[in-house]
Amino acid sequence: MRHRAMLLAAALAVAMPPTMADSGPAAKATERQRFLAAEAAARSEAGPRWRVLAEGLEGYALYPYLEFAALTRDLRSAPRGEVEAFLARDPDSLLATRLRARWLTLMAERRDWPAFLAAWRAVDDVALRCAHFAASVATGHDEGLEGTALALWNHAKPLPKDCSGLDEWLARRRALDAAQIWARIELAASAGEAALVRSLAARLPGEERIDAERIAFVVGDPAAGLERAQSWPDRPRLRAAIVAAIARLARRDVALAAQRWARVAPRFQFTDAERGEAIGAIAFQHAVRYEDAADVWFAELPAGTGPANAREWRLRSAIARSRFGEARIAFENLDEAQQRDPRLRWAAARAAELAGDQAFADALIEGLAGESNLFGFLAADRLDRPYVLCPEPMPGTAVRSEVDRLPGLVRAFELRAIGRDADARREWDHELPRLDREHRAAAVARALEAGWLDRGPLTLLRADETRFYELRFPIGFRREVLAAAERGKLDPAFVLALIRSESAWNVHARSSADARGLMQLLPSTAAAVAKREGLPWRGTADLEQPALNIRLGTRYLAERRDRYDGRLWLAAAAYNAGSAPVERWLAARPHLPPDLWSETVTFRETREYIARVMAFSVIYDWLLGRGITRVSTRMGLWPAERDAGVATVCPAPVAQATNPSIPRRSV
Secondary structure, three states: OHHHHHHHHHHHHOOOOOOHHHHOHHHHHHHHHHHHHHHHHHHHOOOOHHHHHOOOOOOOOOHHHHHHHHHHHOHHHOOHHHHHHHHHHOOOOHHHHHHHHHHHHHHHHHOOHHHHHHHOOOOOOHHHHHHHHHHHHHOOOOOOOHHHHHHHHOOOOOOOHHHOOHHHHHHHOOOOOHHHHHHHHHHHHHOOOHHHHHHHHOOOOHHHHHHHHHHHHHHHOHHHHHHHHHHOOOOHHHHHHHHHHHHHHHHHOHHHHHHHHHHHHHHOOOOHHHHHHHHHHHHHHHHHOOOOHHHHHHHHOOOOOOOHHHHHHHHHHHHHOOOHHHHHHHHHOOOHHHHOOHHHHHHHHHHHHHOOOHHHHHHHHHHHOOOOOHHHHHHHHHHOOOEEOOOOOOOOHHHHHHHHOOHHHHHHHHHHHOOOHHHHHHHHHHHHHHOOHHHHHHHHHHHHHOOOOOHHHHHOOOHHHOOOHHHHOOOOOHHHHHHHHHHOOOOHHHHHHHHHHHHOOOOOOEOOOOOEOOOOEOHHHHHHHHHHHOOOOOOHHHHHOHHHHHHHHHHHHHHHHHHOOOOHHHHHHHHHHOHHHHHHHHHHOOOOOHHHHHHOOOOHHHHHHHHHHHHHHHHHHHHHOOOEOOHHHHOOOOOHHHOOOEOEEOOOOOOOOOOOOOOOOOO
16 A cells, blocks of 8 residues: 555656646637647658647646557657657657557567667567566676576467577576476476477486476377377376376367277376366266256265366256256365355356255355355345445545546546547546555445546446445436437336446447347447337447447347246346347256356356346436336346335445355265
8 A cells, every 4th residue: 555655656756747728618619629739740741740730738638648649650760869758758658658668679679778778678578588588688687587488488379589599698607407397397287388398308317308298289289199199108197187187188179089088088097176177078968058968077086176167067067957966065075265156156056946955045045145245145145135235435636636536547537538538538548557445436426427438337346345336336327318218118227237247337338249239239230220219210329329339238138028928037138138149048058047047048258247237226326216126037037026125235344255164964
């Protein structure tokens, strides 16, 4: 905290002076126009014309962007003194960081090592770290560099050219031994870098070299390597490579992986942990497909072994197949962190209820009921208790005033004001990690006041920030959302929760599948809905119009709801994954209650999406002040007429999630 306070004080010490904004909106508009003209000149032409256009803007928050544009237009010909002065003026700023990376790259290319070292600051970039090593050696500053050099050398991927002398340098100092070579081989093998493993193998003696070459072969071609592995000697490193190859092959061809394992397993003295990793990898691939073979492979798992995803899916597989008694066994085989996971505790509790193991179920439900998440709310419903919501107060005026003077955030807000959203996000993302909790919350509060709605959802993600509900769950375009919800006879809190889950209130959000806008509609879907609604549709760009996006998205959501007879958990699943997968999941598991059906959905994204939308609906009920609908009602676990609403409480001290006390079978 002291370090963060020092950073904040330093940032405030270099805060930008007042600008022409003090003269009113007209002057601010003129200032912005002059900035844009000067920046265009700085980007496109050499010479001092941009300075003439920028005269009088020296106090404007974005003035550094003019200097940055002028320097980076042709960095090769930029005056060194001007570059160094820019880097020294505000060395921790975003623009200084970006310019420094380009300047260091250029100095490395020129082999101007003194200039490189003068500008150097530690970075994560491997190529620049290699260049720093080369610069240190070339200038005789490599004394005591062994630890840094070893950390750089021990990399899973081949190193850039500036590290070409690293091996020789370490060898001269006898800093590399077989153990370190093997450590890097393991990293390279886990990254699938067969060629690197092969090159490292050449540095090992005798049988060790042969073993490393075997590992390289099985990394490059798991199927062929596992076939050849039947003749390998039984050594720990080779067993580990075989297990890893089984896991890689299972992802591609689980039947072939099972066949290869059946051949190789009897030939080696695998430990229980090794057997668990291989068998679990195969079981997992069958389980996510809900194939009968999963039961066979799970039965072969040594107790307490297997990868985390396999252990988790053993529980889901038991539930999906209505083997509720086996779900407890699966839960007890989870590791400690998994047993603290609310969703897995709830799944185990519900399975225990259905198996008639009420004492075990009650212990889990009691532990969940004080948590502020979907599964805590479901547990509170089961016990007829209020929901635990402990909102944090909004940041005070003093801390907001400090945030208002932070140069990085001043630039971020001004960039957004002139339509430079990408640059605004970069400034924000550079500044926020350096702030403490209170100042981060204050920055988000300022962003919300400015209509920058996605900052809370995308920023306040740390464990101690989750209770800033008003900041993390904005209500944007309230009038449009409420009107669209009423038009479609939709629950407004459910609509708000879905928008929050889809786009985090980013009007310009765009997914890898090309879904766009607040409600993340595919252009083809939007066009079809617009046609059915008789709404104007000019093309994809229309999806960045909030009102239209909300109108089309709510209409599409209402269609999903109607298709599934008002079952909102299915509407949410179909909105996220499409109706075809939902129909498959329903056909495969029609007997499961909605909460367990949702937990056995094949797609992780969709499982988590359903839980988010349902939990966020509670938060939005609370923020709207219209009374909170129990999640058990929204999830179809009890009829709506039974729901008289639910109150909220905040116990003192605030309840924290702890490792539940889980009853064990007596032996």
